[in-house]
Amino acid sequence: MTERLAELEEIHSVVIQNPKEVPSEARKRFWKIVRQIKRNPRPDEQEVIKASEIRNVLFEANRGRTYPLGPVVLLETILGLLALWGYIWTLGTPLDWSGILAWDLSNWMSFGLRFLFVFAVIAFFYPIGRIIAGKWARINLEGMCRDQYYEPTVKIDYVSFLKAPASKRRWFFFFAGFWTVITSLWLWIVGMFLAWDYTALIPAIILVIFEGAVVLSGNPSSARGEMGHYNREKKIEHVWKKNLKKLEGTG
Template identity: 60%
Template sequence: MTERQQELERIRDEVRQDPEDVSDDTMKYFWKLVRQIKREPQPDDDEIIVAAEARDILFEVSRGRTYRLGPSLAVMTLIGLVPLAVYLWLLQTPLVWSSILTWTLTDIWQVVFRFICVMGVVAFFYPLGRVIAGMVLGIRLLGMCRDQYYEPTIKIDYVTFLKTPPPKRKWFFFFAGFWTVITSIIVGIIGLIVAGDLTGFIPATILLLFEGYVVYSGNPSPTRGEMGHYNREKKIEKAWRKKLAQPE
């Protein structure tokens, strides 16, 4: 048993005893150990299992119940079709984009309502980004839960996540984040074909600029969404590659 595994087991046992009263120092030390595992070219399976056990306990306390993935995705998709249907209904009202400078207040409100609908579609279809990325990159997903902002998200199976090499973890988060742009563009294309509408491309542009800024800044904070996670894994990947290049 490695020294790191002993420390992870100690933390896991401490977390089990009172998961709602874990000190900040313990949390910081735990995530430090997790980052060390992530940097390993060949991470130890036993360390991964213990780390995942501790993380799952902490996750349940902070995020609450996890719901089955299939039914949850079905519900989210059905709800997401509602703003899409409203958006298509709004397209029945003519809106001439070439005359944007002469729009009336009614026209402006029409764009606002369409914009809200597109963002609704993006929000409810967002979990599909993680599902697609997980299927392609081999990261198992456990179900749907809430994130730190009480919005729906997908819970990752931490064992398969830690076993997945950093480049794949990095691209998992990148695609999950960029999926919001893709979704908005898809709605934009539908609107363009149906009624020559450009509203869908507005949130796509905003999201692209924001996510591009986060990637450019290199900020690894989870408050920056999926691209913040992408930046974190990108930094870990650099350390992982250095270790990989070292002679045994």
């Protein structure tokens, strides 16, 4: 048993006693070890499994139940398609974008309804981004749960996540975040094709500005969404690559 695995066993014994009230010191020790595992191009199998067990206990205590991925994604896809139909339906009410400064209340209400449907499509189709990224990165997904803001998100299988190369972990989060921009842009294309509508371009611009600002800031906070995770994994990747060179040099 490695020294790190022994420490993980100790942390696990603390966590399972009361998962909802784990001492902050134990949490800090755990996530420090997780970062160490991530920096290792050839992580120890037992350490990965034990770290995943601890993370799952903490995750369930903080986020609650995880629901089967297939049925929930199917439901969200159906709701997303209904929202898409709603957006297309609202395009039947003309909006003169060249005269936006002269819009009356009914025009703004029509725009608001369009924007609401666009936002719904982006939200309901969000999990698809993680699914596509997971397939590419070979990071498995366990199911649907809520995030820290009580919004639906996709739970990552931590064993496959910790085993994945650092670059794939990084780009997994980048694509999952950028997927919202992609969704907005194809909605904009649909709107332009059907009614010369710019509604979906607005969230696309907002998302590009926000996500771009997060990436440029380098802020690794999870509060910054997928791009915050991207920044964190990018920093870890630098050390991961150095460690890989050392291993290849001694191999």
